[in-house]
Amino acid sequence: MNNSIPYGRQNITPEDILAVTEALQSDYLTQGPRILEFENEFASYVGSKFAVAVSNGTAALHLNALALGVKPGNKVITTPLTFAASANCIRYCGGTVVFADIDPDTYLLDIKAVRKLLESAPRGTYQGIVPVDFAGRAVDLEAFRKLADEFDLWIIEDSCHSPGGFFIDSQGVQQHCGNGNFADLAIFSFHPVKHIACGEGGMISTNDEALYKKLLALRTHGIVKDEDLYTNSIEFASAKASTNQYPAWYMEMQMLGFNYRLTDFQAALGTSQLQRADFGLEVRRRIAKTYFQAFKNEDFIKGQSGVIEGHAYHLYVLEVEDRLGLYNYLRENNIYAQIHYIPCHLMPYYRELGWKEGDMPIAENYYKHCISLPMYPTLTRDEQVFVIEKINEFYNV
Ligand SMILES: Cc1ncc(COP(=O)(O)O)c(C=O)c1O
Known part of the structure; x- marks a missing residue:
C-alpha cells in the first residue's frame, strides 16, 4: 500500500x-x-x-x-x-x-x-x-x-x-x-x-x-439587533424619538x-x-463492524465494545497489549493510527492546578492501551484489509 x-x-x-x-x-x-x-x-x-x-x-x-x-x-x-x-x-x-x-x-x-x-x-x-x-x-x-x-x-x-x-x-x-x-x-x-x-x-x-x-x-x-431586546434606556430611546422607530443602523452592545x-x-x-452525513455514518458503521469481526476473538485486544447501536464512530478505538509497539509498527507501514486521548487532567496545565497521576485510574489505564484505527468514509475496503493484516502480523496471528 x-x-x-x-x-x-x-x-x-x-x-x-x-x-x-x-x-x-x-x-x-x-x-x-x-x-x-x-x-x-x-x-x-x-x-x-x-x-x-x-x-x-x-x-x-x-x-x-x-x-x-x-x-x-x-x-x-x-x-x-x-x-x-x-x-x-x-x-x-x-x-x-x-x-x-x-x-x-x-x-x-x-x-x-x-x-x-x-x-x-x-x-x-x-x-x-x-x-x-x-x-x-x-x-x-x-x-x-x-x-x-x-x-x-x-x-x-x-x-x-x-x-x-x-x-x-x-x-x-x-x-x-x-x-x-x-x-x-x-x-x-x-x-x-x-x-x-x-x-x-x-x-x-x-x-x-x-x-x-x-x-x-x-x-x-x-451586539443585539432585536427591538424586543433593546434596553430602552433614556439615551437610546431618543434614537427612535422623532420617527417612533429605531433607525436602521441602530444596535446595542449589551454584553x-x-x-x-x-x-x-x-x-x-x-x-x-x-447532505452526505447519513451516508458517511452508514459507511463508518460498516467499517466498525468489519474491525469488530476481525478482532473479536483475538486476545491481544483488551477491550472491544462490539457494534453499538447509535454509535457515530468518529473513532474506532481498541485497547491493546504493547500499544507503543503496534503504533510504531503501523507507522512503519504508512498507517497513522492515533491516540485519543492523553487524559486531560495529566496535561501540564492541569497538573499545575493540582491534578496528578492516580486521580483518574480508569482513564489512565485506558490511555496506556488505547489506539484509534483509521476510520473515515473514504477508507477503502482494501485499505481496511491492509490495516487489519498489519495488526495481525504485529501480533503474529
Ligand atoms: C471532544 C472535542 N471537543 C471539542 C473540540 C474542539 O473543536 P475545535 O477543534 O473545532 O475547536 C474537539 C475537536 O477536536 C473535540 O474532539
Whole structure:
C-alpha cells in the first residue's frame, strides 16, 4: 500500500467545491444567507429547535460557558477522556474544572462518579456538567438530566464526535445527540477529521430560546439587533424619538462578546457536507463492524465494545497489549493510527492546578492501551484489509 492511511480525513466532493465557489461569487463572504441555511439544516438534522454556527468547536464551548454564566470559583464536572477544549471552556471563564473518572466499558463520563462528587459536597458547590460523546458514542443524557435536575445543574453536551449519533431512552425512543431534549446546550466541531468538515467551524444546538438569543449576541461582540431586546434606556430611546422607530443602523452592545462568526463559504461547505452525513455514518458503521469481526476473538485486544447501536464512530478505538509497539509498527507501514486521548487532567496545565497521576485510574489505564484505527468514509475496503493484516502480523496471528 503506497498511500499513507491516516486515522481520519475529510472528503471533499465536486458538489462541495461548487457550493463554496458559489458562495465566494456571491455578495456575502461572512454572515450571509448561507449561515442561516446551515443553522436551519443542522438543527433539523440533530432535531433541535435552534442552532448557532460559530468559528470552531472551542468557540462553541466558550460561548456556552459564557451564556450559562460560568464565573470564577464556579465548579463544573467533566471527563478526563476528551480533547482539552471540553475542560478549557470553563477555565476561559475563570471556573474550576473538576474531573470525574470514566466508565471502563463505555469510556464515557461515569455517572456514578459524578453522583459521588455531587453527594460529597454541599449543595450549590457545582454549577454544571460537560459530558462528552467520546468516539461517537452517545452519553445517556436522560440519566444525566435526572441527576442534574436533582442538583440544579446545567448540562453542556460535547457532541463533537457524534453528529447523527443517538442513545435509546427509557421509553425505547432514539434520542439524537444535540437534540436539546436533555442537555441545555450541545456543541459540534467541523474540523477536517470530524463527520462534517468546514476547515474550521462549529455549531451550538439548543431548545432554549433565551439561550439561543444570548448566543447570537455573544457570537458577535455581544451586539443585539432585536427591538424586543433593546434596553430602552433614556439615551437610546431618543434614537427612535422623532420617527417612533429605531433607525436602521441602530444596535446595542449589551454584553461582552467575541467575534466567533463562521464565514458564508464555510457554511456553504457545511451544508453541502450535511447532505452526505447519513451516508458517511452508514459507511463508518460498516467499517466498525468489519474491525469488530476481525478482532473479536483475538486476545491481544483488551477491550472491544462490539457494534453499538447509535454509535457515530468518529473513532474506532481498541485497547491493546504493547500499544507503543503496534503504533510504531503501523507507522512503519504508512498507517497513522492515533491516540485519543492523553487524559486531560495529566496535561501540564492541569497538573499545575493540582491534578496528578492516580486521580483518574480508569482513564489512565485506558490511555496506556488505547489506539484509534483509521476510520473515515473514504477508507477503502482494501485499505481496511491492509490495516487489519498489519495488526495481525504485529501480533503474529
Ligand atoms: C471532544 C472535542 N471537543 C471539542 C473540540 C474542539 O473543536 P475545535 O477543534 O473545532 O475547536 C474537539 C475537536 O477536536 C473535540 O474532539
